[in-house]
Amino acid sequence: MALLWSRISSILPPNEEQFPLQFSDKVESSVVEMLKRSRRQLYCDTTSTSRMLNAQIVVDISWERLNTGTWRDVDKEWRRVYAYGCLFKVAALCRENPSEDEVLQAVRTCDMGLLMGAAIMDNILQVLVRILQSELRKTAKDEDESEHVEIKRAKIVSPHVPSIKEDLAIPRMKCPSLESFNTNHLIPLKPVILEGIVDHWPALNKHPWSIDYLRSVAGCRTVPVEVGSRYTDVDWSQTLLTVNQFIDRYILNKDQTSQDGGKPLGYLAQHQLFDQVPELKEDIRIPDYCCLCEGDEDDITVNAWFGPAGTVSPLHQDPQQNFLAQVVGSKYIRLYSPEDTDKLYPHQSQLLHNTSQVEVENPDVERFPEFAKAPYLECVLQPGDVLFIPVKHWHYVRSLEVSFSVSFWWS
Known part of the structure; x- marks a missing residue:
């Protein structure tokens, strides 16, 4: 770690005068003075x-x-x-041979x-x-052999795949x-599974995403994690964990019992992951079909969805078009047309008005009699779909199993 500060100082402005610190009067002068003091300490000897x-x-x-x-009221x-x-x-x-x-604390500070x-x-x-991650990789120790065994077991568990009736199956098209x-799907708003359009992604071929790979590129990074099997649960919450902690706790179940034991599931679902970890962003590509949108590439929201078997997104609707790409x-x-919204019993609250009250695979037919009509x-989405x-x-x-998906929201 001895050379770390020289690498960090090389990306800082060469002197205090060239280090920008400009704020509006919304920031108190006492705080600006504290910032200036910290800036000064970058370029002088102090403890x-x-x-x-x-x-x-x-x-x-x-x-x-x-x-x-x-x-939303927090000023930028x-x-x-x-x-x-x-x-x-x-x-x-x-600063001084950390x-x-x-260094791990510094990584967490950057992430925050x-x-x-x-x-x-x-x-x-x-x-x-x-820079900090590259330094940590230099000093990283080989993983314990038992951890490799656990990872392999996690990969080979075979899920119970639901049987999809032919007359209910979402149609498929290849490229x-x-x-x-x-003409056939965007304008008439008809769902379809596109095959072969992400086969060129590095995430699926050059270095396929796996638990090992995620640990190597993002293990020490702090990310928001949703705790609970679905966001409509009373005990649903959010917390901050490193990717390694998330994998150990919720993917490999190292420090908790299985979902059947009553412990909550954890889900990494956020759009900032790809901004935080550019290595992952470089492994995917925006589908060509997004060029049909009204805006430009900056208007496309890219989301990561990583979690264990049993994680559920309740029946809901979104205000944008969505390409959901399955990677792992x-x-x-299951999809329902907006024309049948009245049969899906959306929540009455403004917060959850886009979410159905019905448990799709175990509906309460007495409370929601129209749902069955x-x-x-439906489909089972596999890697590459x-x-x-x-x-x-x-x-x-x-x-159905440990899963990593990427969604693209566009208008």
Whole structure:
């Protein structure tokens, strides 16, 4: 770790005068002065304790602002302050021959800045975390042999695959032309499974995604995790874990019993993962059919969905078109037309108005008598399959095994 600071300092501005620190009057002058003090300490000799103390003060003050009121009311200036605080904290942690634990803490600090802060200095936190990860990889020890055994067992478990009736099966097409897809499915809003359109993804061939691979590129990264088998459950919650902790706790069940033992499931579902971990983003490609959208590529939202068998997305609808690409494992999916919304019993609350009250595979026929009359299509999505879910179409998803999917939302 001795050379780590030289690598970090090489990406910082060469002197204090060229280090940008400009804020509107929404940020109190006392906070700006604290930021300037931390900046000054980057370029002068002082104790690591003093550097850490000042950086932590900035982090704590801005964190309080980020968590006061609703997120949409948080001013971006305070998110920038938080990101600068994280930057100064990382510098304090890594200045003097840091230990591996201190570098791991620096990685977590970068991730918190990326998750909660705003981009600063050409997204310097992203550059920093790449340097820190490469340093950790140099010193990483070989994995324990028993862990390899557990991973192999997790891979070879055969799921119970539901039988799909032919008359209910979502149709499949192999690499249709843009014109054919637009005419036969996009314009009339008809679901279809597209085959062969992601075979070129590195995630499926060059270095196939697996537990081992995810550990190697993102194991030490801190990410938001949903805890609970479905977001409509009373005990559903969110927490922050490293990818390694998530895999150990929810994929391999190292520190809890199986889902049958009453323990909650965990699910990594977020759109920031690919921004946090560019190595994963480089393994996928936006489907060509998204060029039919009204906006440009920046308007396409890319989401990661990684979790164990048994994880359920309750029957719900989204306001955009959706391509759901399956990379690892398989999922059972059922689709309902928006024309049958009245038979699907959406929640009455504004928060869950886009979600059905019905448990799709175990419906309460007395409470929801019309549900059985709603026609549907279904499928089992396998690696390499891409399901087109038209805008407003209701969809229910259940993971049949450890699963990693990528969705593309577009208009």
